[in-house]
Amino acid sequence: MAQRRSRSAKHVGAALLAVHAPAAPFDVRAFLDSADVSRRIVRYARASVVFAQGGPANSVFYIQQGGVKLSVLSRRGREAIVAMLAPGDFFGEGCLAGQPLRMGPATARVPTTLMKIQKGAMLRSLHKQSALSDRFIAHLLGRSIRIEEDLVEQLFDSSEKRLARTLLLLARYGDERTPRRVLPKISQERLAEMVGTTRSRVKVFMNKFRKLGFIKYNGTLTVDSALLSVVLHD
Numbered sequence: 753m754a755q756r757r758s759r760s761a762k763h764v765g766a767a768l769l770a771v772h773a774p775a776a777p778f779d780v781r782a783f784l785d786s787a788d789v790s791r792r793i794v795r796y797a798r799a800s801v802v803f804a805q806g807g808p809a810n811s812v813f814y815i816q817q818g819g820v821k822l823s824v825l826s827r828r829g830r831e832a833i834v835a836m837l838a839p840g841d842f843f844g845e846g847c848l849a850g851q852p853l854r855m856g857p858a859t860a861r862v863p864t865t866l867m868k869i870q871k872g873a874m875l876r877s878l879h880k881q882s883a884l885s886d887r888f889i890a891h892l893l894g895r896s897i898r899i900e901e902d903l904v905e906q907l908f909d910s911s912e913k914r915l916a917r918t919l920l921l922l923a924r925y926g927d928e929r930t931p932r933r934v935l936p937k938i939s940q941e942r943l944a945e946m947v948g949t950t951r952s953r954v955k956v957f958m959n960k961f962r963k964l965g966f967i968k969y970n971g972t973l974t975v976d977s978a979l980l981s982v983v984l985h986d
Contacts, residue, residue: 791869796860807854809847812874815839818864824856833946835898836861836922842891847871848878861938911949912957916982918946919967923975935973 793816796802802813805825813820815837822834822843834856837843843858848871869877878885898921922935940958944951961967966979 791867791873794866794868796864796866798860798862798864800860800864802858802860802864802866803844803854805854805857809844809851809854810871811844811847812842812869812871813844813858814867814869815841815843816865816867818866819861820864820866821859821861822856823859831945833942835895836946838924842888845888845892848875911947911953912960913983914947914949915943915954915957916961916966916979918943919961919973919975920977920979920983925975925977925980935975937972 796818802820817839819839820837820841820843822837823831824834825831835843844854846855878888919935922938940951940954943958944954947954958967961979961982962969964978966976966982968974968976
């Protein structure tokens with residue numbers, strides 16, 4: 753049993769790492785900063801809309817600093833969170849596959865600096881630069897894996913496990929580039945939306961995690977890697 757749990761821990765840790773860690777020794781930011789790519793730097797205050805649902809899809813974004821929330825709105829205005837992105841992530845890539853309109857809004861979670869790359873320039877760069885193309889494909893595959901895992905999680909896992917996994921992903925567990933596991937300010941209501949449960953349930957689980965030493969509150973939220981034990985618990 754102990755050996756199986758150890759293998760499971762390695763598997764889950766590797767899965768989280770695969771979503772967030774760089775796929776190849778290629779500095780995307782340095783390339784985009786130096787290459788002949790039509791781009792511009794844009795900055796957004798916290799809660800600012802980067803693009804709206806139904807807006808024209810004509811550019812790709814790369815996060816230099818801050819964080820972005822991707823979501824989708826129902827006709828009744830109900831929001832479902834699709835992803836919470838951090839520095840090093842691309843988004844808005846649907847335009848490269850012929851998507852004419854944005855499927856959902858993108859919002860800055862904190863003060864955020866983005867590199868905005870026009871669709872045509874991005875396509876030309878992907879065709880010319882194999883290293884960038886490899887990194888970008890790895891990004892798309894990682895996003896696909898994450899969505900698939902989230903779907904399975906929603907179908908089979910308890911809300912406590914889903915919350916633990918969400919916190920680990922937000923803290924970028926498994927990413928060696930991020931030694932600190934400090935999360936930007938995020939409300940329990942927002943966590944409940946991401947997990948698919950109620951705020952009251954999130955509050956109960958967060959208090960439990962804090963008492964067990966898995967998380968710490970001190971103006972910010974710090975996540976300990978020991979929280980992985982909740983995800984692995986049968």
